[in-house]
Amino acid sequence: MKNFRTLKFLDKFKRLFDSIGIDYPVMRKILQVKLTMDQRRVPTIFNQSGKKKGDENKNENRFIKSLWIYALYGLFLVPFLLFGNNYIFQMSIIFGVLMFIITTSMISDFSSVLLDIRDKTVLGTKPINQKTMNAAKTLHICIYLFFLTGALTAIPLVVSLVKHGIAFFIIFLVEIVLIDLLIVVLTALLYFLILRFFDGEKLKDIINYVQIALSIGIAVGYQFVARSFEIVELNVTFTPMWWQFFIPPMWYGAPYELLLKQNTNTYFIVLSLLAIIIPILAIFIYVKMIASFERHLQKLSDHSSKVKSQKGNRGLAISNIICSSKEEKAFYRFGTIMMKNEREFKLKVYPALGFSLIFPFIFLFNEVRMSSLAEVADSKWYLSIYFASMMISTVIMMLKYSGKYKGSWIYKTTPINKLSSLFKGTLKAFIVRLLLPVYIPLCAVYIFLFGIRILPDLITIFLSFMLYTIISFKFLHNGLPFSESFDAVQQSDGWKVLPFLLLTGVFFGIHYFSTMFSYGVYMYMGILLVVNIIAWRVAFPNRWEKIK
Known part of the structure; x- marks a missing residue:
C-alpha cells in the first residue's frame, strides 16, 4: 500500500499518540487502509462524469484532484475581503459561504467516513482497543476536512494577511478551525437524531438529497456569485437584532469588530462568545453521546424498511388512463x-x-x-x-x-x-x-x-x-x-x-x-x-x- 505523505507527517507525533494510550502502529495501518480505499471514491462534484476506460487501474485520489474546484470557490471570496473595513458584514458573508460549502461537502462526500460501520464489524473482532479505533476514525475525518478547508480558504487567508495584517489573519485561521469542529460535530449530532427516531434507510435518503442539492448548488452558484457583487451595497450599517444570535456566520464576523476595532457593543461581545462556546459545548455533548451514536450506527446495516402503503390508487388510476x-x-x-x-x-x-x-x-x-x-x-x-x-x-x-x-x-x-x-x-x-x-x-x-x-x-x-x-x-x-x-x-x-x-x-x-x-x-x-x-x-x- 502507498505510504501517504499525511501518514509520514503523523509519524512525527508518534510519541504523543502513545502517551495518551493509542496504539500508533495499529492506528497508522488502519488509516493507511482507509486512505487507500478512499482513492476509489468519486467526489459528488464529479458525480456527473463517467469513468474513462482504464481509470479504475490508476492509483490516484480523485478527492485530491477535485480540490482545485474548492480553491476556485475560495477565489470568489476574495473580493469581500477587499470591500473595506466593515468586518461584521464582510466576514459574515464569507463565513456563511464557507459554512454552506463545507457542510454540504461534509454531508455529501464525508458521510461514508463519519458513518463507517466497518470498523466495528471488521476491527471489532480483533485485539484493538476502542480508543485506537476512534482515533483512526477521527483522524480520517480530520485529514479530508483539512484538505477541503485548506483548498477553500488558502487564497482568502493569504489575501487577508496582505490586506488586513497578521492579527486579522490569526483570527481568520482560528475561526476556520472552530467552524470545522462545529460542522463535524453538528453533522454527527444530526445523524444521531435521525438514527434515533428513524431507520438507516431514511438517513441514506437524506444524504442522497443533500448530494443532489450540492450538485445543483455548485452549478447554479456560478450564476449567483457572478451577480452578487452588483447586488451588494458597499455602505452597510449594522443594526443589532435579537434573531442575529441564531445566525452562526455572524458569530464569526463579530470578533473582528470586537478585537480589531475595539467595538465593545454588547451584541459583538455575545456573538464572539457564541463563536467559541458553541463549538466547545458541541464537542462536549458529542463526546458524551459517542457511545450511543456508535450503537445507533448499526441501523445502517439493517436494510429492512417498513413497506409504505401505496398512495398506489393514484398511480394505478394514472396508468389506467395513459x-x-x-x-x-x-x-x-x-x-x-x-x-x-x-x-x-x-x-x-x-x-x-x-x-x-x-x-x-x-x-x-x-x-x-x-x-x-x-x-x-x-x-x-x-x-x-x-x-x-x-x-x-x-x-x-x-x-x-x-x-x-x-x-x-x-x-x-x-x-x-x-x-x-x-x-x-x-x-x-x-x-x-x-x-x-x-x-x-x-x-x-x-x-x-x-x-x-x-x-x-x-x-x-x-x-x-x-x-x-x-x-x-x-x-x-x-x-x-x-x-x-x-x-x-x-x-x-x-x-x-x-x-x-x-x-x-x-x-x-x-x-x-x-x-x-x-x-x-x-x-x-x-x-x-x-x-x-x-x-x-x-x-x-x-x-x-x-x-x-
Whole structure:
C-alpha cells in the first residue's frame, strides 16, 4: 500500500499518540487502509462524469484532484475581503459561504467516513482497543476536512494577511478551525437524531438529497456569485437584532469588530462568545453521546424498511388512463418505482431536473434586471420556459442505467414479447414521474407572471417536449431500461446530447414564428398534436419482438 505523505507527517507525533494510550502502529495501518480505499471514491462534484476506460487501474485520489474546484470557490471570496473595513458584514458573508460549502461537502462526500460501520464489524473482532479505533476514525475525518478547508480558504487567508495584517489573519485561521469542529460535530449530532427516531434507510435518503442539492448548488452558484457583487451595497450599517444570535456566520464576523476595532457593543461581545462556546459545548455533548451514536450506527446495516402503503390508487388510476395494455401498465409501475426509489439513479438524474427548474428563471431574472417586470410580463419572454427541456435528452440517455442492473435478467423471464410495451411504459413513467413535476410548477409561476393568456403557448410547449422526448429516445436510448451499470457511462456520452440541445432551439424558433400570426399558436399546437400521435406509433410499432 502507498505510504501517504499525511501518514509520514503523523509519524512525527508518534510519541504523543502513545502517551495518551493509542496504539500508533495499529492506528497508522488502519488509516493507511482507509486512505487507500478512499482513492476509489468519486467526489459528488464529479458525480456527473463517467469513468474513462482504464481509470479504475490508476492509483490516484480523485478527492485530491477535485480540490482545485474548492480553491476556485475560495477565489470568489476574495473580493469581500477587499470591500473595506466593515468586518461584521464582510466576514459574515464569507463565513456563511464557507459554512454552506463545507457542510454540504461534509454531508455529501464525508458521510461514508463519519458513518463507517466497518470498523466495528471488521476491527471489532480483533485485539484493538476502542480508543485506537476512534482515533483512526477521527483522524480520517480530520485529514479530508483539512484538505477541503485548506483548498477553500488558502487564497482568502493569504489575501487577508496582505490586506488586513497578521492579527486579522490569526483570527481568520482560528475561526476556520472552530467552524470545522462545529460542522463535524453538528453533522454527527444530526445523524444521531435521525438514527434515533428513524431507520438507516431514511438517513441514506437524506444524504442522497443533500448530494443532489450540492450538485445543483455548485452549478447554479456560478450564476449567483457572478451577480452578487452588483447586488451588494458597499455602505452597510449594522443594526443589532435579537434573531442575529441564531445566525452562526455572524458569530464569526463579530470578533473582528470586537478585537480589531475595539467595538465593545454588547451584541459583538455575545456573538464572539457564541463563536467559541458553541463549538466547545458541541464537542462536549458529542463526546458524551459517542457511545450511543456508535450503537445507533448499526441501523445502517439493517436494510429492512417498513413497506409504505401505496398512495398506489393514484398511480394505478394514472396508468389506467395513459397505458393501453396490461403489459404497458406493469412496466409503467416498474419504471415509476425505479425512478422513485433507486438512489444512484436519482443522484445521476435529479441534478438535471434541478437545472431545468432553475435555468428558465435565471434567464428571466437577467431580463428583469434590464427592464421592468411589467415590460417583461407584456413580452414573449414566457418562451424562456423552453430551457426546461434541457434535461430531457440527458435523462432519456440515462434511463438504461441502474445501480441494480444485475437484476435485468428478469426481462428474459417475463412472458412478454412486445418491446414496445416495455419502452412505452418506461417512457410514460418518465413523463409522469420526472417531466411533469418540473413543468407544472414552472407553468404555475409563468401564468402568475405573464397571465392566463400564455396557456395555449404552455400547452404547445408541452407538446413540443413530448415530441422532443420521442426523438431523444429513438436516437439516444439503445438498451433495455435500467439494464446497464453506471460504470459503463462514458464521458463522451455527454457530447451526444448536444445536438438535441440545438433541437430545442428549433422548437423555440418555430414557436416564436407562430406567435407572429393570428391563431398561429393554435395551428402549431394542432400540427404538434398530429405529429406526436404519428411519432408514438412509428417509434413503438405494435409488433411482436423477442426480448434478448
